[in-house]
Amino acid sequence: MEFTYNAYKELLILLKENNYHDIIYGEKGNGKTVILRHDVDYSLEKALDIAIIENEMDMKSTYFILISSDFYNVFSKKSIEFIQRIKGLGHEVGLHFDEKKYNINNIDDIKKEIFTEIKIISQLFNFKVNTVSMHRPSQFLLNENLDLGNVINSYSQAYFKEMKYISDSRMNWRENPVENIISNNYKNLHILTHPFWYANESETMEHKIEMFINGAKNERYETLKNNITDLEKII
Numbered sequence: 644m645e646f647t648y649n650a651y652k653e654l655l656i657l658l659k660e661n662n663y664h665d666i667i668y669g670e671k672g673n674g675k676t677v678i679l680r681h682d683v684d685y686s687l688e689k690a691l692d693i694a695i696i697e698n699e700m701d702m703k704s705t706y707f708i709l710i711s712s713d714f715y716n717v718f719s720k721k722s723i724e725f726i727q728r729i730k731g732l733g734h735e736v737g738l739h740f741d742e743k744k745y746n747i748n749n750i751d752d753i754k755k756e757i758f759t760e761i762k763i764i765s766q767l768f769n770f771k772v773n774t775v776s777m778h779r780p781s782q783f784l785l786n787e788n789l790d791l792g793n794v795i796n797s798y799s800q801a802y803f804k805e806m807k808y809i810s811d812s813r814m815n816w817r818e819n820p821v822e823n824i825i826s827n828n829y830k831n832l833h834i835l836t837h838p839f840w841y842a843n844e845s846e847t848m849e850h851k852i853e854m855f856i857n858g859a860k861n862e863r864y865e866t867l868k869n870n871i872t873d874l875e876k877i878i
C-alpha cells in the first residue's frame with residue numbers, strides 16, 4: 644500500500660466494502676468492526692488531512708496527541724485550531740503518552756502522570772479525553788496491561804488479543820492491511836496509522852523527512868517574524 648491520501652481513502656473504501664463498521668474505543672459494534680487509530684507524533688496538520696478524508700467517508704477515528712512534544716505545542720493557537728477542527732469533524736482525541744519524559748518506573752506514578760496529562764488536555768479543550776495510547780512504550784509498560792479505570796488504554800489486551808492489530812510504524816506495514824481486510828479472517832480490526840507518512844504523492848521516507856526538516860526552518864522564520872520587528876532587515 645502506498646503512503647498517499649488516495650491509498651488511505653481506498654483502504655477506507657475496502658473496509659466498507661468488506662462490511663467493517665468503524666467504532667471508537669469502548670464502543671461495542673455489531674458484526675465486523677474496525678478501530679482506526681492515529682498517533683500524532685510529528686504533525687497536527689497531517690492529522691487534519693487524514694481526519695478530513697475520514698469525515699468525507701463518514702468514518703470516525705481517534706487521534707492521539709502528545710502534550711510533551713518538541714514538534715508541536717498543543718497550547719499554541721495554531722495547534723488548538725487543528726485539534727478543534729479534528730474534533731469538529733466527529734473524531735475522538737486521546738492522549739499520546741510519552742513515558743520517557745518521566746524518569747519513573749513504577750506503575751502508580753506512571754498512572755498519576757497519565758491522569759495529570761489527561762486533565763490538562765480536557766481543561767485546555769473543554770472536552771472529555773478518555774483514551775490513551777503510548778508513545779514508543781517500553782516492554783515494562785507493555786507487559787503491565789495498565790488498568791486506568793474509566794480511561795481506556797489502547798494497549799490493553801482487549802485491543803490486541805480480541806482484535807487483529809496492524810500498524811504502519813516506521814512507514815512499514817509489517818502485514819499487508821489490504822490482505823488482512825479482504826481475507827475475511829478477522830471479525831475485528833485495530834488499525835494504527837501515523838498521519839505523518841501520508842501525502843498527496845508517493846514519496847520516499849528520506850524525502851518526507853528532508854521536507855519536514857527544511858519546512859521547520861521556514862516555520863521558525865515565520866514565528867520569529869511575529870516576535871521580532873523588522874526581522875528581514877536583520878538577516
Ligand SMILES: [Zn+2]
Nearest residue numbers: 682684778779
Ligand atoms: Zn508515537
